[in-house]
Amino acid sequence: MTAITDALVIMKRQLLQLVRVPEVLIFSTIQPVMFVLLFRYVFGGSISSGQPGGYVQLLMPGIFVQTVAFTLAGTAVGLAADMQKGLIDRFRSLPISRGAVVFGRTLGDAALNVVVLGVMGFAGFVVGWRPSSGFVHIVFGFLFLLVFGFAMSWIGVIIGLSVREERVAQNLVFISVFPLTFLSNAFAPTTGMPKALQYFAEWNPVSTMVAACRELFGLKNEFGATAGSFPSSHPLVMSLIYMVLIMAVFMPISIRKYIKAANK
Amino acid sequence: MKSVIAENLVKTYNKGSVRALDGLSLEVEEGTVLGVLGPNGAGKTTTVRILATLLNPDSGHASVGGIDVLKSPSEVRKIIGLSGQYAAVDETLTGWDNLVMFGRLYHLNANAAKARAEELLEQFSLSESGKRPIRTYSGGMRRRLDLAASLIVKPKVLFLDEPTTGLDPRGRQEMWGVIDELVKGGVTILLTTQYLEEADQLADEIAVIDHGKVIARGTSDQLKLQVGGERLEIIVENQHLNATNEIVARISGSATSIDEGMRQVSAPVTTGSKALIEAARALDEAGIHPLDIGLKRPSLDDVFLSLTGHVAEEKKEEEPTDPREKRRRIKEAKKGAKK
Numbered sequence A: 001m002t003a004i005t006d007a008l009v010i011m012k013r014q015l016l017q018l019v020r021v022p023e024v025l026i027f028s029t030i031q032p033v034m035f036v037l038l039f040r041y042v043f044g045g046s047i048s049s050g051q052p053g054g055y056v057q058l059l060m061p062g063i064f065v066q067t068v069a070f071t072l073a074g075t076a077v078g079l080a081a082d083m084q085k086g087l088i089d090r091f092r093s094l095p096i097s098r099g100a101v102v103f104g105r106t107l108g109d110a111a112l113n114v115v116v117l118g119v120m121g122f123a124g125f126v127v128g129w130r131p132s133s134g135f136v137h138i139v140f141g142f143l144f145l146l147v148f149g150f151a152m153s154w155i156g157v158i159i160g161l162s163v164r165e166e167r168v169a170q171n172l173v174f175i176s177v178f179p180l181t182f183l184s185n186a187f188a189p190t191t192g193m194p195k196a197l198q199y200f201a202e203w204n205p206v207s208t209m210v211a212a213c214r215e216l217f218g219l220k221n222e223f224g225a226t227a228g229s230f231p232s233s234h235p236l237v238m239s240l241i242y243m244v245l246i247m248a249v250f251m252p253i254s255i256r257k258y259i260k261a262a263n264k
Numbered sequence B: 001m002k003s004v005i006a007e008n009l010v011k012t013y014n015k016g017s018v019r020a021l022d023g024l025s026l027e028v029e030e031g032t033v034l035g036v037l038g039p040n041g042a043g044k045t046t047t048v049r050i051l052a053t054l055l056n057p058d059s060g061h062a063s064v065g066g067i068d069v070l071k072s073p074s075e076v077r078k079i080i081g082l083s084g085q086y087a088a089v090d091e092t093l094t095g096w097d098n099l100v101m102f103g104r105l106y107h108l109n110a111n112a113a114k115a116r117a118e119e120l121l122e123q124f125s126l127s128e129s130g131k132r133p134i135r136t137y138s139g140g141m142r143r144r145l146d147l148a149a150s151l152i153v154k155p156k157v158l159f160l161d162e163p164t165t166g167l168d169p170r171g172r173q174e175m176w177g178v179i180d181e182l183v184k185g186g187v188t189i190l191l192t193t194q195y196l197e198e199a200d201q202l203a204d205e206i207a208v209i210d211h212g213k214v215i216a217r218g219t220s221d222q223l224k225l226q227v228g229g230e231r232l233e234i235i236v237e238n239q240h241l242n243a244t245n246e247i248v249a250r251i252s253g254s255a256t257s258i259d260e261g262m263r264q265v266s267a268p269v270t271t272g273s274k275a276l277i278e279a280a281r282a283l284d285e286a287g288i289h290p291l292d293i294g295l296k297r298p299s300l301d302d303v304f305l306s307l308t309g310h311v312a313e314e315k316k317e318e319e320p321t322d323p324r325e326k327r328r329r330i331k332e333a334k335k336g337a338k339k
């Protein structure tokens, strides 16, 4: 019981930071919104989508997934900063439950995602995004995205606690997650890629997530269903497997890492 | 009763290449202040971190408030407060936010946490800046807030790692005042410092550590006595060196030393400023005008010089390999220091 309240206190701290320094929230929403506009108007004309309503219908799930995948950046950088400033040491000297700090952080990042996704959805709507699957499916789609972001967050925990240095965390995340989001069906069909990359893109969790979200928002997935492989024909199931897998692996490692964090 | 006991702590870093603690033992009597005095890299922070459950030693035992630090760290955390070497608070939040958050993490309910935050801000003269982000605080304010955060639930044992390093004289005075108050309230404190003066001011007992070992312990008077007390130092023109030496020898009554390069005559004195006045008068009568004249109190440098110099010799000759033998010798060394 106290484990939950402890985690909520830590989460609240993060939300309070957003109130005290609103710039953080503004910048974490400006970037994805900028992406929506750029892709919508720069590539929108040249990529044929075969969808009623045009490229923006396919684009939005892609950008949603890319954005929540980057949750791990926020988690990693935030924890690395806390490590650097000795705040983690202080938390570890308090009589709180052992998972509270990392759970609080990942929950806080998930809460931030609620806001970011809301703003992006609104921006998408303004530029013509019209999900057609009905209320329940749409809510489901967003929940799906939140859980994916939460799962990714746990990878960020490990990065943040390992590198102990804000800027290193930032760069590490950037060079690893960016390629992952582009080697996927998020922005363009995978059919144009070399065979090996196509294979990779098809199994890439980002692709299965994007395909699953397209389904949940009421679209046929036109990008990337090539060989009829398992992930491309069952994106929802595959994405769920990935999420469970990521959490099952990274949660225990992360909590362990936290307990031992400064014990070097 | 002993509130803190550390027994033969060993901690190495980088796969054994850095020996941060090398058989460190110390004790703090309940309700007293132990000053752990040591230069950079002596192992002060490492000791504090082990006692505060943040770090596991390679070997050795420790207990705080009668609870084993290694076996029941979560029990220990309930009775300790820690203020680390660098203020560890959330910089983006206000002082008030921080204290409320830590209060909640000590499982106070929302109202109690707020009331306690208010109280502590008041107590540490931070009421006015309580609503400002820590980012905008001075070093001294930050330090005070950090200390406040470790006092939310009145701890039985408080660890303060270099509580005044980086503070200006006024900030230091303020911090000393705060710590004095805590002591009156009956808290047991282990504080580390690089300043003999600070240990002198605050601690009931001092443990001098170097290279991860306690090399001496006792009250500050005992330690100073060991180093040799005050010295009278006079600098004069070259031609007056001999005459000055005679005067100093007469006043001091013990062996003088002459440094011709520095043109300085010095000798230990026991009568303090009285000796200084006598010397000044005698020099004046002899028509000698000193370039500089003063009493030098033993500094931390002197304490270290005399203590470490001593230990280093011993170590080179016969370093016992048996840890029990080692511990026995450390105990002996401690007894020696107490005499």
Ligand SMILES: Nc1ncnc2c1ncn2[C@@H]1O[C@H](COP(=O)(O)OP(=O)(O)OP(=O)(O)O)[C@@H](O)[C@H]1O
Pocket: A264, B013, B014, B018, B019, B020, B038, B039, B040, B041, B042, B043, B044, B045, B046, B047, B085, B194
């Ligand atoms: N994480 C670490 N990795 C490697 N060596 C370390 C680590 N932490 C401390 N050390 C080494 O252990 C020794 C003791 O360090 P410690 O921080 O305990 O000293 P200290 O007395 O607190 O010094 P200071 O006055 O500078 O704070 C030093 O030689 C230091 O370099």
Ligand SMILES: [Mg+2]
Pocket: B044, B045, B046, B085, B161
């Ligand atoms: Mg230190």
